[in-house]
Amino acid sequence: MQSEWITDRRDAFCGRLVAVDGKKLKPSVGSHFLVGPLISKCTYRPACTERSVSSQKSIIINWIDSSPKLLICTSFSTSLISVEVSNLEREIERQRVGKMVVTTTIADSGENLCCTFASRYVRTSLPRFKMPESSIPKDAAYQIINDELMLDGNPRLNLASFVSTWMEPECDKLIMSSINKNYVDMDEYPVTTELQNRCVNMIANLFHAPVGDGETAVGVSTVGSSEAIMLAGLAFKRKWQNKRKAEGKPYDKPNIVTGANVQVCWEKFARYFEVELKEVKLKEGYYVMDPVKAVEMVDENTICVAAILGSTLTGEFEDVKLLNELLTKKNKETGGDTPIHVDAASGGFIAPFLYPELDWDFRLPLVKSINVSGHKYGLVYPGIGWVVWRTKDDLPEELIFHINYLGADQPTFTLNFSKGASQIIAQYYQLIRLGFEGYKRVMVNCMENAKALKEGLEKTGRFDIVSKDVGVPLVAFSHKDSSNYSVFDISENLRRFGWIVPAYTMPADAERIAVLRVVIREDFSRSLAERLISDVEKVLKDLDALPARVSGKVAHVTATVEETVNAEIGGNAVVKKDVKAIEEEITSHWKRFVDRKKMNGVC
Numbered sequence: 001m002q003s004e005w006i007t008d009r010r011d012a013f014c015g016r017l018v019a020v021d022g023k024k025l026k027p028s029v030g031s032h033f034l035v036g037p038l039i040s041k042c043t044y045r046p047a048c049t050e051r052s053v054s055s056q057k058s059i060i061i062n063w064i065d066s067s068p069k070l071l072i073c074t075s076f077s078t079s080l081i082s083v084e085v086s087n088l089e090r091e092i093e094r095q096r097v098g099k100m101v102v103t104t105t106i107a108d109s110g111e112n113l114c115c116t117f118a119s120r121y122v123r124t125s126l127p128r129f130k131m132p133e134s135s136i137p138k139d140a141a142y143q144i145i146n147d148e149l150m151l152d153g154n155p156r157l158n159l160a161s162f163v164s165t166w167m168e169p170e171c172d173k174l175i176m177s178s179i180n181k182n183y184v185d186m187d188e189y190p191v192t193t194e195l196q197n198r199c200v201n202m203i204a205n206l207f208h209a210p211v212g213d214g215e216t217a218v219g220v221s222t223v224g225s226s227e228a229i230m231l232a233g234l235a236f237k238r239k240w241q242n243k244r245k246a247e248g249k250p251y252d253k254p255n256i257v258t259g260a261n262v263q264v265c266w267e268k269f270a271r272y273f274e275v276e277l278k279e280v281k282l283k284e285g286y287y288v289m290d291p292v293k294a295v296e297m298v299d300e301n302t303i304c305v306a307a308i309l310g311s312t313l314t315g316e317f318e319d320v321k322l323l324n325e326l327l328t329k330k331n332k333e334t335g336g337d338t339p340i341h342v343d344a345a346s347g348g349f350i351a352p353f354l355y356p357e358l359d360w361d362f363r364l365p366l367v368k369s370i371n372v373s374g375h376k377y378g379l380v381y382p383g384i385g386w387v388v389w390r391t392k393d394d395l396p397e398e399l400i401f402h403i404n405y406l407g408a409d410q411p412t413f414t415l416n417f418s419k420g421a422s423q424i425i426a427q428y429y430q431l432i433r434l435g436f437e438g439y440k441r442v443m444v445n446c447m448e449n450a451k452a453l454k455e456g457l458e459k460t461g462r463f464d465i466v467s468k469d470v471g472v473p474l475v476a477f478s479h480k481d482s483s484n485y486s487v488f489d490i491s492e493n494l495r496r497f498g499w500i501v502p503a504y505t506m507p508a509d510a511e512r513i514a515v516l517r518v519v520i521r522e523d524f525s526r527s528l529a530e531r532l533i534s535d536v537e538k539v540l541k542d543l544d545a546l547p548a549r550v551s552g553k554v555a556h557v558t559a560t561v562e563e564t565v566n567a568e569i570g571g572n573a574v575v576k577k578d579v580k581a582i583e584e585e586i587t588s589h590w591k592r593f594v595d596r597k598k599m600n601g602v603c
Contacts, residue, residue, distance in 0.1 A: 116143040153500045159518045159532075160502040162312075162346055162376040162472075166523040171429045174422070175381070181421035183221075186410045192421045195428045196221050199374075202431050204388045206352050207344075207361040207370050218395055219388035220413055221374075221424050225345035226265035227415050228371035228387035232341050233269045235369065235389070236303040238396045243337075249300075257297045258306040259289025260507040261313050263345070266306060275303065281509040287314045287466070291323040295330050304339050304368070309360055310347030313506060313517075315472030317347055320360040320367070327366055339368040339394075345385070346472045348372030353440040354447065355470065368394045374427045377472075379434070379442065379522060384423035442522050446473035449529050450520040456533035462540060466515050473520040478513060485543045487516045493539040499532060 116122065121140045126148075155165040167175075178192070186193040197216065204217030211217045222228045237254055244251035255276035258266055262279070270277035280293045288311050298305060305327060307318045320342060331337055342360060344351070349372060351358055361367060367390065374384035389395045400413045434442065450473040457463050457477055467476040479487050491503035506513045518532070 116140045154498055156523055157498045158500040159524070160500050162373070162519050162521070163382050164375055164379050164521065165381075166521075167379070167381060167426065167430075168433070171426050171433075174429055175426050176422075178422045178425050179420060183419050183421040183424060184410075184412070184417055189421060192424065196424045199424065199427050199431060200386065200388060203348075203372065203386050204362075207348070207388060209362045209388060209390060217388060218390075218392050219386060221427075222371075222385040222387060222414065223383055223416060223419060224375065224385040225263075225343070225371050225373045226268070226385075228345075228385045229265050229341075229343060230269050230272075230415055231413060232369040232371055232387050232389075233275070233303075234273065234399060235395050236339065236341065237273060237275060238399055239394070240301075240303040242396065253301050254303045255299070255301050256303055256306060257294050259294070259308065259311075259318065260509070261288060261311045262306065262308060262343070263312050266343075276301075278302075279508065282507055284510050284513060287311065287506060287510060288316050288318045291319055291326055294323060295326040298327065298330060298336075298338050300334070300336060302336075302338050304341050306341045306343055307360075308347075309342055309344040309351060310472040312346070313504075313515075314467045314476045315346070315474040316468045317351070317355075317358070317360065317471050320364060321358075324359075324364040324366045331366075338366075340364070340366045342367055342370045344370050345373040346376050349377035349379070349439065350443055350472060353436070353443045362390050374423070377443070377446075378427060379430050379439075380423055380426045383420065384427055443473070446520045446522065446524070449473070449524055449526055450475055452526060453518060453520065453529040453533065456529065457536065460533075460537060460540065466513070467517075474517060475520070476515045476517045478515045482514070484546075487514050489543060490536070490539055491516060493542065494535060497535040497538075499535060 116137075116139055119137075119140060121136060121144055126144060155161075158165070181189050181192060183189070183192060183196070199221065200219035201211070201217045204211055204219055209217055220231070222231065233256070236256075240254055241251045253276065254274075255278050256266075256270060257278045257280070260279040260282050267277060269275065278297045280289045280297065282288070289307065294305055305323065307320045307323055309317050309320065311318070320340065324340060327338060327340065342348075344360075348370065351360060361370060369387060369389045371385065371387045372378065374380045374386055375382045378384070378386075395413070400411050403410050403412060451469075454465055454467075454475045454477075457475065458465060462480055463477040464480055465475065465477050467474055479485075479490065487503040491501050494501050501516050501518055503514060503516050505511050506515070520529075
């Protein structure tokens with residue numbers, strides 16, 4: 001019989017009991033065990049016991065790459081056998097591949113115990129900068145990494161993120177069964193490619209793309225909306241450049257118009273691909289792009305105007321219909337043809353189900369492309385986004401690459417090449433599993449839970465609700481009185497209960513407003529909403545009980561301002577400021593802090 005390895009510990013010996021006093025045992029009877037080079041005895045527990053072998057005095061082990069070894073039985077019971085290993089040192093020297101890396105302890109019962117927490121790996125620091133020279137056991141590697149990951153926050157309680165944190169077990173199985181598939185191997189995995197195309201068609205249809213029956217929509221899967229926006233932006237830039245070249249006009253200074261509330265990926269696009277970013281400033285009480293101001297900023301070098309369907313800051317939908325009307329009028333006046341891109345990363349899987357009469361998509365003639373995040377309200381785990389174009393003419397052919405070194409001609413328009421296929425399959429699962437009705441029910445539940453949370457926070461009398469009722473299901477709220485503590489203190493103290501609730505300041509021209517934001521996802525139930533309200537009240541009570549003070553974040557700003565005032569008036573008087581002034585100082589300080597982080601590459 002062939003011996004079997006049961007572990008990847010190559011510096012120990014593993015065997016399987018195959019015979020007792022010359023009598024071969026059934027495979028179900030023989031048991032695996034481990035012998036290390038520093039152990040002269042080995043104890044193992046048979047998979048089952050047989051009374052007929054209870055008096056035997058010797059056993060034979062088949063070693064890997066070795067002849068059977070005769071081991072003398074020193075003690076025996078119906079459950080445990082202890083054996084001495086003959087000529088073990090010589091056998092070790094012949095097959096040795098390294099030092100012993102397993103700590104083996106003999107329990108009082110005589111049972112062999114191999115435990116990660118009894119090994120040396122828990123008393124040595126893990127590698128941080130250099131790959132280790134030697135291997136470690138797989139269970140030890142798993143345990144120590146898993147232990148470190150316990151310090152991460154709980155994804156289900158991460159209310160900062162729009163990204164899905166739960167899927168059905170059946171979809172989890174599909175993901176695991178396809179996790180080793182590389183999507184770009186289209187010839188090798190043709191069904192996966194077909195599933196992607198089906199998703200593109202369904203999403204384009206959801207967004208009212210002018211695609212006829214049986215026609216294939218124009219779009220592609222991405223790793224997220226950031227890549228999708230890069231691709232859409234490149235298409236706009238190339239079309240604008242081609243038009244300017246044909247007209248004999250300069251094409252070296254393209255610009256794009258957005259609101260100051262855009263996600264950082266728009267700033268990345270502008271910087272990476274040398275496009276000027278024109279931002280419409282916000283104002284207190286109006287935290288989205290003003291279409292009137294946006295159109296005023298459009299000139300002959302504008303490649304597109306980007307509208308957001310679901311602001312990251314407040315969840316509010318921008319008025320794409322009004323933008324389309326104003327831009328159409330300006331295009332007629334100037335002879336231009338500036339188009340619109342809709343960043344529907346968050347709202348693309350919400351508006352069709354909750355606000356079907358809202359005109360924001362391809363029903364508007366100037367909307368040429370739309371991106372949406374499958375891993376947000378598309379209800380898929382992180383790693384999937386989509387971008388679709390109105391027609392083939394809106395995606396320049398020269399941006400599409402054709403490759404054949406994987407077995408067939410494959411058109412590709414992505415910034416990445418290799419990427420996992422599992423999230424594409426998961427998206428298709430959700431689309432056919434839930435259907436229109438299922439998605440609508442999920443979104444209705446999210447909005448109802450957001451409403452319940454909003455009402456609970458309002459009842460405390462301590463917060464102003466900044467978010468709107470129409471938009472992404474989230475609740476953004478500011479603290480009415482920041483004289484003793486701020487939203488940053490509330491955010492920090494909620495961590496005690498496991499909640500991750502972000503606090504941040506608004507963008508340009510609204511910086512003095514600092515808010516907390518709770519994103520309501522599919523897995524955020526009414527019970528969790530009620531629990532969060534209760535924990536917020538506890539935090540407020542605890543902070544109120546503290547001596548009147550300004551938190552560390554506030555105190556730093558206040559002290560700086562007071563020192564400046566004292567220096568100017570030549571005295572030691574402390575100037576009292578109202579709540580608005582304090583908030584402005586706090587947000588100004590944090591804006592400078594965040595800007596420094598961005599400059600240092602931290603975002």
